[in-house]
Amino acid sequence: MVQRHGPRIPVGIEHENGGNRESYTLEVKDGTGQIIGAxxxxxxxxTRGQLAVCYAGxxxxxxxxxxxxxxxTSDEALTQLIRATTNIESRLPEHF
Incomplete structure (x- = not known):
């Protein structure tokens, strides 16, 4: 089986109480996304709400x-994120 590697997108996600952001990398592989600390x-x-909307396509x-x-930082970066998260069925195996 050939694995299809998608983009690795550096994202900043706002803390629950606002203000500061944590840095992560969103990696998409074989239609599955994973957020890794970076x-x-x-x-x-x-924001966390925007991440949820993005996740749901x-x-x-x-x-x-x-x-x-x-x-x-650029239209290209945002377009890459949108392409990575649309047309993929959302599934939430863990709470985030």
Whole structure:
């Protein structure tokens, strides 16, 4: 079986109480996403609510994500995140 590796996207996710953000890398492989702690600068910055919408495929375009307040260092970075999270059935094996 050939594994398909998707993008590795540096993301910043806001703390529950707002303000500070933690840095992570979103890695997509064979249609499965995993968020791994990282020290890299974030290309896309999300609140936890925006992450949930993104996870559920709620942002179909980069423009829709920007209108919802998602921030990114470039249109390319945001488009890469949207492409990685749309057209994939959401499944939540753990609480986040």
């Amino acid at each position: 020290r890299a600068q974030s290309d896309v910055q999300l 709620g942002y179909q375009t980069a423009a829709a994500a920007r209108l919802a307040g998602v921030r990114a």
